[in-house]
Amino acid sequence: MQAEDLPHLLDFVVERLEVGVFVVNSEMRIVFWNRFMAIHSGQHSEALLGRNLFEAFPELPRKWLEKKINNVFVLKNYAFTSWEQRPYLFRFHHNRPITGGVDTMQQNCTFLPIKNTQDEVEYVCVTLFDVTDTALLQLQLNSAIATLQVEKAEQQQLMLQLADAQSHLMQSEKLASIGQLAAGVAHEINNPIGYVYSNLSTLEKYVQDTFGMLAQYEQAEAAIADDAVRAQLKATREKLDIDFLKEDLRALMEESKEGITRVKKIVQNLKDFSHVDATDEWHFADLHLGLDSTLNIVSNEIKYKAEVIKEYGDLPEVECLSSQLNQVFMNLLVNASHAIEERGTITIRSGQRDNEVWVEITDTGKGIPAENLKKIFDPFFTTKPVGSGTGLGLSLSYGIIEKHHGRIEVQSVVGSGTTFRICLPNKQPIELQK
Amino acid sequence: MLTTDQKDALQEIANIGMGQAGEVIAKVLNEFVTLSIPRILILQPNLIAPALQRMVNSELVSAVRQAFHSSFRGEALVLFGLQRCADLADLMGYEDDIDHATEMEILLDISNILVGACLGGIAKQVGVDIGFSAPSLLADRVPIKEMMKVNDASWQHALLVEVNFQLEQRSFACHLVILMSEHELKKFAGELDRFLESL
Numbered sequence: 165m166q167a168e169d170l171p172h173l174l175d176f177v178v179e180r181l182e183v184g185v186f187v188v189n190s191e192m193r194i195v196f197w198n199r200f201m202a203i204h205s206g207q208h209s210e211a212l213l214g215r216n217l218f219e220a221f222p223e224l225p226r227k228w229l230e231k232k233i234n235n236v237f238v239l240k241n242y243a244f245t246s247w248e249q250r251p252y253l254f255r256f257h258h259n260r261p262i263t264g265g266v267d268t269m270q271q272n273c274t275f276l277p278i279k280n281t282q283d284e285v286e287y288v289c290v291t292l293f294d295v296t297d298t299a300l301l302q303l304q305l306n307s308a309i310a311t312l313q314v315e316k317a318e319q320q321q322l323m324l325q326l327a328d329a330q331s332h333l334m335q336s337e338k339l340a341s342i343g344q345l346a347a348g349v350a351h352e353i354n355n356p357i358g359y360v361y362s363n364l365s366t367l368e369k370y371v372q373d374t375f376g377m378l379a380q381y382e383q384a385e386a387a388i389a390d391d392a393v394r395a396q397l398k399a400t401r402e403k404l405d406i407d408f409l410k411e412d413l414r415a416l417m418e419e420s421k422e423g424i425t426r427v428k429k430i431v432q433n434l435k436d437f438s439h440v441d442a443t444d445e446w447h448f449a450d451l452h453l454g455l456d457s458t459l460n461i462v463s464n465e466i467k468y469k470a471e472v473i474k475e476y477g478d479l480p481e482v483e484c485l486s487s488q489l490n491q492v493f494m495n496l497l498v499n500a501s502h503a504i505e506e507r508g509t510i511t512i513r514s515g516q517r518d519n520e521v522w523v524e525i526t527d528t529g530k531g532i533p534a535e536n537l538k539k540i541f542d543p544f545f546t547t548k549p550v551g552s553g554t555g556l557g558l559s560l561s562y563g564i565i566e567k568h569h570g571r572i573e574v575q576s577v578v579g580s581g582t583t584f585r586i587c588l589p590n591k592q593p594i595e596l597q598k
Numbered sequence: 599m600l601t602t603d604q605k606d607a608l609q610e611i612a613n614i615g616m617g618q619a620g621e622v623i624a625k626v627l628n629e630f631v632t633l634s635i636p637r638i639l640i641l642q643p644n645l646i647a648p649a650l651q652r653m654v655n656s657e658l659v660s661a662v663r664q665a666f667h668s669s670f671r672g673e674a675l676v677l678f679g680l681q682r683c684a685d686l687a688d689l690m691g692y693e694d695d696i697d698h699a700t701e702m703e704i705l706l707d708i709s710n711i712l713v714g715a716c717l718g719g720i721a722k723q724v725g726v727d728i729g730f731s732a733p734s735l736l737a738d739r740v741p742i743k744e745m746m747k748v749n750d751a752s753w754q755h756a757l758l759v760e761v762n763f764q765l766e767q768r769s770f771a772c773h774l775v776i777l778m779s780e781h782e783l784k785k786f787a788g789e790l791d792r793f794l795e796s797l
C-alpha cells in the first residue's frame with residue numbers, strides 16, 4: 165500500500181463502516197456525517213454539512229445533548245450513552261423490517277474528543293452502534309426472568325396454601341377421630357349403664373321389700389317364747405347395727421342412682437356432641453341444646469375459672485351441621501376460660517334478627533391487643549406458650565361459620581374482656597341444601 | 599510493591615491531578631466542588647470490600663465501574679451511598695421528570711465525568727495517553743459484600759486510590775476508587791520511574 169493511498173482508505177472505511185459516525189464543532193455545526201447516518205436519517209451529508217445539529221434534527225433532546233457534547237469539549241474526555249438507560253439518540257428504523265420485535269434501532273453511543281496540536285478539543289466525534297439484536301435478546305432474557313420470578317412467587321404461594329390446607333385437614337381429621345372415639349365410647353358404655361340403671365331401680369325395690377319383711381319380723385319378735393332365741397336375735401341385731409344399716413343402705417342407693425344418672429347424662433352429651441345419631445348432614449337443630457351439651461363437656465375446664473351466665477333468647481331451629489357448630493362453641497368457651505386469669509364470668513347470649521340468629525360469648529378476661537385482632541383467625545396464630553395451643557381453633561371455627569354462610573365477629577378491650585359474636589342464617593341458600 | 603520514591607511521586611501526582619480535575623469538574627457542573635487528598639493503599643483481595651465499606655458508611659450502595667487503559671490498565675469504581683443522583687439532574691441538562699432509567703444514566707454520567715477528570719489528571723501529570731471504556735452499572739442498592747466478590751482474583755495485591763468527591767451546596771458526596779492489579783502496578787511503576795527521571 166502506498167502512503168498516499170492511506171487517506172483514501174480511511175475515508176472509505178469511515179464512510180462504509182456499519183457504525184454511525186458524525187462530527188460537530190463547538191458551535192454544534194455538523195462537519196462530518198457518514199453513510200450509515202445518511203442512510204438511516206434520510207439526510208445526506210451534502211445537505212447537512214455546516215448546519216447546526218439541532219436545527220437539522222429538532223427532535224433531539226437539545227438541552228441535555230448540548231450539555232453532554234459541551235462537557236466533552238470542556239473535560240477533553242469521552243462520554244457515553246447506553247441503550248439500557250437511553251434506548252436511542254436518533255430515532256432510526258431498526259434493521260428488522262420483516263422480523264420486527266422493537267420499534268426503534270437501539271443504540272450505544274460514544275462521544276470522542278478530537279484534539280488539535282495545542283491539546284484543545286476542536287471537534288466532538290459521535291459514534292453510534294446498532295445494538296438492537298443484543299438489546300432484543302437482553303429484553304427477552306429479562307422478561308423470561310421476570311416470568312420465572314412471578315411463577316416462583318406463585319409456587320411459594322401455592323406451597324403455603326398447601327401447608328395451610330394440610331393443617332386444616334389434619335385438625336379436622338383429629339376432630340373426626342375424637343368424635344368417633346367419643347361415639348364409640350358412648351355406645352359401649354351406654355349398654356352396661358342401661359342395665360346397671362334399671363337393675364338399681366329393681367334393687368331399690370327389693371331392698372324396700374326386704375326391709376318391710378324385716379320390720380314384720382321385728383314386730384313378731386315379742387311373740388317368740390324362747391328367751392334364749394330372743395336374746396340371740398337382739399345380740400345379732402345390735403352387732404350388725406341394723407338400724408344404721410337400714411339408714412345407710414337408703415343413702416347408698418340414693419347416691420348410686422344419682423351417680424349413674426350423671427354418667428348417663430355425660431354419655432348422652434358425648435353422643436349429642438359427636439352427633440353419633442345423625443351423620444354430618446344439614447339439618448334443623450336447636451342451638452341451645454348444642455350449647456348446653458358443649459357446656460357440660462367443657463364444664464371441668466371452665467368451672468374453676470368462671471361462672472357461666474346464660475341469657476338465652478328465643479331461637480328458632482337453625483339449619484346447620486350441629487356437631488361442627490358445637491366444635492365452634494367449644495373453641496370459644498375454652499378460649500374464654502383461658503383468657504380469664506383469676507376468676508371471672510362467661511356470658512352466653514342469643515337472639516334473632518330478621519332471618520338471622522346470633523350467639524354471643526363474652527368473657528371478662530384479659531382481652532386481645534389491637535395488633536393481634538387482625539391475626540386471630542389466621543392458621544397457626546397463637547399467643548399460648550409453645551406446645552399448648554395449635555393456633556388452629558379460631559381458624560377452624562372461622563371456616564365452619566363460613567361454611568354456614570354466617571359471620572364471626574370479635575370485639576375486645578384489653579384488660580376488660582372479649583366478645584365473639586356468631587351470626588347464622590336460619591336457612592342455608594338453596595343450592596347448598598342438597 | 600512500590601518504592602518510597604514511587605509512592606511519594608504517585609501521591610504528589612495524584613494531588614496535582616485531583617486539583618486540576620476539581621477545576622474542570624467545577625466548570626462542567628457550574629458548582630463548587632471538593633476533592634479530598636487521594637489516599638493510597640495496597641491491599642489483598644479480601645480487604646477491598648471492607649475498605650469500600652468504610653468509605654461509604656451505609657449498608658447498601660450503588661456503584662458504577664469503568665475500565666481505563668493506557669500503558670497500564672485498571673478499573674475505576676464510583677460508589678454512591680444513600681446519596682442519589684436524581685438531585686443532580688438539572689446540572690446535567692435534564693428537563694423532564696426523572697424515572698429510574700434516567701437516574702441510572704445520571705449515575706453513569708457523573709461517574710464518567712469523575713473518572714475521566716481524575717484519571718485524566720493523573721495521566722496528564724505522568725505524561726501518558728489514557729482511554730476509557732463505556733461505564734457500566736455494577737450495583738443498584740446492593741450490599742457491598744455481594745457487589746465485590748473477588749474470591750477468585752488472579753492477583754494477590756492491588757493498588758487502591760481513594761478520592762472523595764463533594765458538592766457542598768447540594769450536600770452531595772460520592773467516592774472514586776482507582777484499582778490496579780499488581781501486574782499492572784508494575785507497568786505503572788515503570789511510568790512513575792520515567793516521570794521521576796524526567797524531573
